[in-house]
């Protein structure tokens with residue numbers, strides 16, 4: 001989807017007592033809005049509602065949170081910028097796009113943060129709180145002037161909005177209310193249905209008092225009215241009627257719902273951003289479904305509890321982020337060794353160590369595949385959209401049970417907090433785990449009666465007479481007896497590996513986006529899917545022979561890769577993980593540390609896979625990927 | 640596949656289980672190892688209570704003591720060093736119908752697994768936890784443990800343990816929701832059996848520290864006490880652990896009402912003798928699996944409920 005030149009028209013608004021104005025209607029197919037405030041001023045809530053109502057109005061939407069690392073960073077500083085980018089389009093949106101066309105800023109410092117990030121379009125419309133401009137404090141006035149000066153080389157169009165002054169009409173502390181006023185303005189600009197917004201507010205504040213709800217709605221109406229009386233433009237993003245019913249949610253909510261749809265009754269976790277919100281969401285609803293969220297004393301216990309439940313016949317999952325994944329490593333190895341079905345969700349953030357706690361990165365790929373000491377074959381896969389976040393939980397549970405294995409699902413902060421509408425899943429009872437079967441098994445039934453060809457074996461659980469056995473993390477034979485001979489260990493390793501090979505054979509050859517052959521193939525995984533395909537589409541429009549491939553299964557890898565790669569002059573990964581730039585000092589082809597996916601693909605295919613990677617703590621932008629594509633086209637072809 | 644309810648499935652009313660029905664592999668502990676005595680007491684309990692082997696789960700960590708489940712013919716989970724309790728909690732949370740025991744060593748429970756020990760005490764999951772405390776790391780060949788006596792020479796502290804040992808009983812008694820805290824010795828089989836049996840009948844987390852002889856490394860620890868009953872003192876009370884005639888041999892007795900937490904804490908402090916019996920017992924503290932229990936739902940009910948939830952996210 002390429003940005004279209006706005007088609008403008010004007011319409012005269014009916015006289016509302018104020019002077020009659022001409023309202024310019026800007027008709028666009030793809031438009032990006034940002035709301036930025038000091039942390040704690042409610043930008044998230046305002047944006048969530050705006051994204052949600054936009055999706056409900058029938059637009060394609062993708063929203064991404066802009067999150068500071070601290071809960072209360074110093075106000076009126078660029079570090080405090082908190083908010084949301086909401087990209088809205090006529091058709092489906094798959095990524096956060098390039099730059100913002102319209103910004104709602106609560107002060108000039110947070111706006112400056114976005115400006116410095118190069119997040120704003122050259123001609124962005126900026127609605128900004130005006131109280132700082134003529135503030136009593138001369139330092140603040142000076143900061144305002146300096147900020148404006150710094151941004152003056154761009155053609156931003158500023159609209160001053162008396163947010164504080166207006167909000168004071170309704171609340172004593174506008175810091176806790178401006179967000180709804182701002183939402184009212186956005187609702188007017190984008191012609192959103194106020195009744196729908198009120199419904200969403202009622203839902204969000206259902207645990208709060210009536211007074212709080214009333215105030216929020218009054219502020220919303222006030223913002224709408226202010227815009228109606230003072231603004232002279234509206235944005236119209238036409239909608240296409242969806243043929244199927246849709247839902248809108250973020251990736252963590254989708255994971256939570258997906259877990260319930262998969263019949264999982266236990267989410268065992270320890271709080272860590274950006275995974276936690278999935279458990280908040282689940283904690284809210286799972287008990288109705290007969291399940292619980294168990295907040296354990298640490299990540300080790302969290303995975304241990306999930307494994308205990310699984311041993312007892314109930315498939316459970318644990319959800320975490322990088323530092324928690326590191327702590328779970330030993331237990332994940334144990335689950336692999338004992339062939340205990342287990343689903344581990346890793347919502348990736350920047351690492352290593354505490355890294356970028358709130359921000360996106362795809363840096364856990366190799367750790368999740370190879371993190372366990374010893375040979376520890378298991379499944380790792382990555383959803384690329386909110387819909388896949390929902391559906392992947394059923395897939396994960398089924399694989400875990402059928403292959404008695406560990407399945408790791410890698411999402412990231414981008415998917416976790418972004419909202420996107422998708423077709424409403426048609427729930428099926430066969431997605432749910434069957435109740436444990438406690439029928440007796442013949443005396444002497446082996447706990448690992450491995451099929452030598454397939455490595456698969458039947459699972460026997462406590463409560464089944466005749467099946468008593470002791471699972472152990474020590475190397476063991478098919479009777480789960482500790483092995484003291486070399487043969488026992490070799491056979492165990494072989495069986496656990498073989499079932500993964502069998503699993504790999506069930507995977508489909510991935511589809512190439514674009515032509516099956518050409519000059520450059522871009523390979524990505526996970527949440528970068530939308531941005532990569534958008535960049536590739538633009539490149540193809542420009543006549544470049546580029547295609548792309550988005551991998552879902554990372555371990556084992558999807559089949560046919562070597563063959564697919566052979567049809568292109570060059571293969572390159574695009575990832576949000578660190579790699580050395582070949583032009584950096586001391587970097588040679590020999591010592592270059594490459595992106596994690598390219599590392600994996602090179603090892604597995606022996607193809608000289610190049611990479612372009614960035615770790616900005618933000619999703620990649622299509623325009624940057626497009627530039628990278630041009631820069632990496634093989635020599636002698638059109639760039 | 641036939642569906643059956645979690646409770647009472649596949650059980651034969653007339654079945655009688657003898658000790659042999661519970662016996663697993665041949666124990667590979669050193670001759671004279673106290674772990675054997677614990678195994679004997681546990682087998683006796685299983686028979687006395689006629690626990691269906693398929694409904695009984697022994698979870699352990701890693702260590703000599705953690706080999707325990709292998710020597711029984713119940714279900715067992717021989718997991719990771721220090722991590723028996725989270726696994727046991729997971730089993731009990733989702734399958735309250737199962738009888739769950741956790742067997743740990745002192746390194747297991749009091750060092751690497753200390754966080755789980757404290758928190759499982761507070762969860763008060765209905766589990767019998769047996770701490771087989773030999774005051775040393777046995778399996779890894781004689782390293783100092785948190786309960787090694789000060790001055791005990793080991794391979795890691797050859798000139799003697801440099802710190803005073805920690806007190807697992809006092810520690811457990813300090814944790815919110817502690818509900819059953821007892822101490823016994825492997826060399827007093829009757830008391831050992833009665834203590835485990837009381838722990839089994841307790842509803843909640845039964846923490847039992849068993850002073851365990853390790854003839855391989857820490858013989859001096861309990862050797863004298865084994866020979867000289869004067870070095871042992873029993874807490875006695877009608878609600879405590881029955882003495883069954885042991886009072887003839889063990890002259891040192893101190894009355895203690897196990898519902899008296901303050902006095903239990905006082906008695907947990909060392910004063911020259913090994914003090915055995917029930918320090919604290921409170922049956923009224925809810926268990927985690929009770930607090931968290933939810934009504935079971937059929938797949939159809941779940942779909943209906945989930946559709947209602949999804950309505951709120953409908954576009």
Ligand SMILES: Cc1ncc(C[n+]2csc(CCOP(=O)(O)OP(=O)(O)O)c2C)c(N)n1
Pocket residue numbers: 701702703704705720743744745746747748771773775776777778779784
């Ligand atoms: C994570 C981890 N660290 C260390 C070990 C090595 N290790 C095995 S058993 C053990 C200590 C055993 O002592 P204890 O728990 O007191 O049991 P005992 O052998 O005395 O019964 C250690 C350190 C391990 N298996 N796993």
Ligand code: SF4
Pocket residue numbers: 667668669671672673674703704773777778852853854855856
């Ligand atoms: S080393 Fe000690 S604890 Fe371990 S088996 Fe031998 S006697 Fe028992």
Ligand SMILES: [Mg+2]
Pocket residue numbers: 702744745746771772773774775776777784
């Ligand atoms: Mg020990």
